[in-house]
Amino acid sequence: GNSVTQMEGPVTLSEEAFLTINCTYTATGYPSLFWYVQYPGEGLQLLLKATKADDKGSNKGFEATYRKETTSFHLEKGSVQVSDSAVYFCALSDSATGYSTLTFGKGTMLLVSP
């Protein structure tokens, strides 16, 4: 079956540090890949996505590249801010299992200090 594995958190960084949150996946078909972010007290928000191999999704300074050869979709940001503190979820949708289903990782909490 499909699965998504994310690095354990929390990830604690100082402002302006470089961020990487690792995500790897297992899928039966050709999935689309997503990063969602959840700020305290809010719902999950789509941060970025990539729908095919070698695509790069980017938004708000975050980016992630769909690497089929390593089945990975690592999230990166060159310089984090305090306001980036949130929980980040990697997810996939796989047309082989149904168009509606999002399969999520456990989430990684990011804490950025001034």
Add this chain to the structure above:
Amino acid sequence: EPEVTQTPSHQVTQMGQEVILRCVPISNHLYFYWYRQILGQKVEFLVSFYNNEISEKSEIFDDQFSVERPDGSNFTLKIRSTKLEDSAMYFCASSTKKGAHEQYFGPGTRLTVT
């Protein structure tokens, strides 16, 4: 900006009781979803709903669960006889298109079964 809303934010109930979790999707959206996250575990798909019927459901969504769109705005999840293991955060989501690409999530309802 339109958003998905959920009520209540926190529901405490006794084992064996019925609960109804309520969601108001974004008004022009046509596809509706419920997910849940047990503390410390992954966000899991429960069910999707379109055109007044269930499109897909996971194996978690057994006979104890039901969904309904009782009017033009609300989308509800009912658990008939709650168990301790139903304690989780429940997220509602909606989208304009079929598929996972543009799902908008609510802030969640924390259900605690005692």
